[in-house]
Amino acid sequence: MVPPSSSMDPSPPPSWFTPKRLLIIFCVINMINYVDRGAIASNGVNGSSETCDDKGICKSGSGIQGEFDLTNFQDGLLSSAFMVGLLVASPIFASLAKSYNPFRLIGVGLSVWTLSVAGCASAFSFWFIAICRMLVGVGEASFISLAAPFIDDNAPVSQKTAWLAMFYMCIPTGIALGYVYGGYVGGYFHWRYAFWGEALLMLPFAVFGFLVKPLQLKGFSPVESKKALASVETVSSVTDDSKASKLDGRMLVGGDGIIGDELSKTSKSESIHNILNQLSRFAKDMKVLLVDKIYVVNVFGYIAYNFVIGAYSYWGPKAGYNIYHMKSADMLFGGVTIVCGILGTISGGFILDRMGATISNAFILLSGATFLGAISCFSAFCLRSLYGFIVLFAVGELLVFATQAPVNYVCLHCVRPSLRPLSMAISTVSIHIFGDVPSSPLVGILQDHINNWRDTALILTSILFLAAGIWFIGAINKMFP
Numbered sequence: 500m501v502p503p504s505s506s507m508d509p510s511p512p513p514s515w516f517t518p519k520r521l522l523i524i525f526c527v528i529n530m531i532n533y534v535d536r537g538a539i540a541s542n543g544v545n546g547s548s549e550t551c552d553d554k555g556i557c558k559s560g561s562g563i564q565g566e567f568d569l570t571n572f573q574d575g576l577l578s579s580a581f582m583v584g585l586l587v588a589s590p591i592f593a594s595l596a597k598s599y600n601p602f603r604l605i606g607v608g609l610s611v612w613t614l615s616v617a618g619c620a621s622a623f624s625f626w627f628i629a630i631c632r633m634l635v636g637v638g639e640a641s642f643i644s645l646a647a648p649f650i651d652d653n654a655p656v657s658q659k660t661a662w663l664a665m666f667y668m669c670i671p672t673g674i675a676l677g678y679v680y681g682g683y684v685g686g687y688f689h690w691r692y693a694f695w696g697e698a699l700l701m702l703p704f705a706v707f708g709f710l711v712k713p714l715q716l717k718g719f720s721p722v723e724s725k726k727a728l729a730s731v732e733t734v735s736s737v738t739d740d741s742k743a744s745k746l747d748g749r750m751l752v753g754g755d756g757i758i759g760d761e762l763s764k765t766s767k768s769e770s771i772h773n774i775l776n777q778l779s780r781f782a783k784d785m786k787v788l789l790v791d792k793i794y795v796v797n798v799f800g801y802i803a804y805n806f807v808i809g810a811y812s813y814w815g816p817k818a819g820y821n822i823y824h825m826k827s828a829d830m831l832f833g834g835v836t837i838v839c840g841i842l843g844t845i846s847g848g849f850i851l852d853r854m855g856a857t858i859s860n861a862f863i864l865l866s867g868a869t870f871l872g873a874i875s876c877f878s879a880f881c882l883r884s885l886y887g888f889i890v891l892f893a894v895g896e897l898l899v900f901a902t903q904a905p906v907n908y909v910c911l912h913c914v915r916p917s918l919r920p921l922s923m924a925i926s927t928v929s930i931h932i933f934g935d936v937p938s939s940p941l942v943g944i945l946q947d948h949i950n951n952w953r954d955t956a957l958i959l960t961s962i963l964f965l966a967a968g969i970w971f972i973g974a975i976n977k978m979f980p
Contacts, residue, residue, distance in 0.1 A: 516714060518653040522662060524704070525646050528609070529669040530676070531700050532639050535616060537677015538693045539563070539577065539632075540813045543685025562690045567625045571947050575940035578813050580629040582936040584636025585643070586928040592641040593924035594781050601645045601716050601920065606708020608641025613701045620694035644924040648716055651911050651919070660856045663911075664848020664904035671840020671900050674812050678832055682816075716920070784921050793858060793913045796973040798926050801906050802933045803966035804869065808899070809935020810942045810959050821952040823885045835893050843900030851905050858913060861905040862974035866967050872898030873963030880956045899963070909973075 538544050544562055564574050592604055615634035622628035647663065654662035684693040788794055816832045819825050847864065854860045876895030879888045907923070914922045938959075946955045 518655075521653055521714070522650060522665065524707075525642075525650060526666055526669050528642060528701070528704050529646065529666060530673040531697060531704075532612075532642065533670050533673025534677040534680055534700075535635065535694075535697050536581075536812065537674035538681030538684075538697065539677075540674075541678045541681030541685060541816060543682035544690040544693050562685055563628065566690075567628070569625060571943035572940055573625060575813070575943040577629055577632050578809070578939040579936045581632040581636040582931040584633035584638075585640050586636075586932045586936070588637040588640035589644050589924040589927045590781075590921065593644045593920040594777060596645060596716065596920045597780070597917075598777065600713045601649070602708065602713035604641045605645055606705060608638045609701060609705035609708055610638070612638025612642075613698050613705050614638075616694050616701070617698040620691045620698065622691075640924075640927075643927050644920050645716070647907060647911060647923050648916075648919040649714065652716060658852060660851045660904050660908050661845070661848040663907055664845050667903035667907060668841055668844035670903060671836050671844060671896075675832070675834070675836035675840060678816060678836070679830055679834070682830060716916075781921075784918055785925070787918065788914065788922060788925055791913060792976060793909065793973065794922065796969060796976065797862075797906060797909045797913070798929050800865065800869075800966050800969035800973065801926060801930045803962055803969060804899075804902065804906075805930040805934030806938045807959055807962050807966070809931075810938040813935075813939045814942055814946075814955075818952045818956050822880075822956070823888060825885070831889070835889065836896060839893050839896035840900050843897040844903045846897075847901030848904035850901070851908065856908065858909050859974060859977040861909050862970055862977055864905045865902050865909075866971035866974055868898045868901040869963055869970060870967035872896070872901075873960065873967060876963065877957060877960045880953060880960060 563569070563577070588608075592608065595604055612635055615631050615638055618631035619628055619635070622631060647666065650662055650666055651659055680696075681690075681693050684690075684696065819832055825831055847868065851861055851864055854864065872895045874895075875891050875898060879891035879895060882888050882891065907926075910922050910926045911919050942955060942959060945958065946952060949955060
């Protein structure tokens with residue numbers, strides 16, 4: 500018999516584990532994830548299509564867009580394909596975390612990511628690389644859904660938001676490094692080498708996720724105890740059925756075969772029962788999230804915010820190159836985003852800890868920083884001077900990136916611990932399916948229609964004011980329920 504308390508007792512941490520070591524490992528993995536996102540948006544990897552002047556003289560294309568002769572809309576679909584994989588797989592991994600060890604699920608996801616990025620490097624057509632980008636999203640989904648709860652579990656109580664800030668700092672930093680990395684490798688070697696390099700960087704972490712003793716999230720029973728209890732119940736059930744058949748007067752010659760049939764039937768019925776239970780539990784958990792006003796308002800604001808940030812990250816270098824005739828748009832955008840992303844994200848986390856890490860204070864910081872950042876970025880694109888643009892855009896990015904830790908703090912702390920993976924997964928799904936999944940191709944269509952990158956950038960930036968307004972509603976709702 501398995502003692503009733505065994506499924507609830509926390510298992511001792513593995514020997515490799517310390518909270519700071521976990522944070523460092525997860526930050527590096529997150530950095531590589533977002534280096535990939537930045538690299539595919541860089542002029543060196545993304546490239547440009549073939550262009551012809553009025554005299555009929557054509558300049559050959561470069562990068563992915565040039566090699567596969569893509570329109571801006573098709574180019575934007577590569578970003579959306581990645582997001583489709585991410586949004587479909589995120590809630591699946593979050594639900595599986597209740598039945599399988601979350602740390603092992605991260606290992607599975609990182610393995611899929613590594614193989615898929617290698618597939619991008621070997622792509623022979625637009626549709627092949629689009630499928631590979633979708634699978635890269637599937638691989639990243641496990642990490643995005645489960646990493647933040649692990650960090651929140653193990654961070655010091657007085658520094659939870661600061662630790663989340665360090666983790667989310669890797670988003671802008673990784674994208675910026677991706678611009679620089681992709682611009683350099685694509686410019687001096689070939690765009691395919693950029694993907695091969697990413698796959699090699701991630702491979703050790705994928706192996707690590709399988710080989711080491713796994714961690715367990717708080718609020719979840721150890722998976723091994725569940726399996727042990729289930730096996731005891733199964734054997735007990737089959738034994739009882741076997742005894743009952745003997746009492747009915749049926750002599751069992753070769754009884755092992757009959758018991759085997761009983762085990763097979765029991766296993767099938769249990770599998771169906773477990774699937775139905777998981778679907779029912781998922782539906783109940785989703786209902787809890789969707790009726791939580793704080794969670795819904797936070798995610799709506801995050802959607803509007805991510806619509807802009809997603810398009811910035813994908814089209815930013817190309818827009819800067821065309822508006823201000825930057826010779827090294829990848830390097831410039833990458834450098835500004837690295838500095839402002841690090842300072843802004845860490846500052847947002849530390850400021851919220853100093854204010855007092857509460858949901859109402861998080862909403863105040865979210866609305867204020869986003870509103871001021873929107874003013875600065877909008878003003879930057881109005882200027883004709885390159886240097887004036889750089890200064891104002893840097894200030895805007897500094898303010899906008901200060902939201903990363905507070906918005907995810909709200910996602911983690913407005914729900915009970917057992918719902919945190921699903922909370923993060925649905926937040927991720929929502930901000931992508933309604934945010935940067937449509938934003939990249941829509942901005943591409945808008946630019947194809949008006950053919951003016953400055954006007955396109957101004958229209959896009961104005962949506963940040965909507966995000967600030969939604970988060971302000973959340974602050975009012977929390978302060979005056």
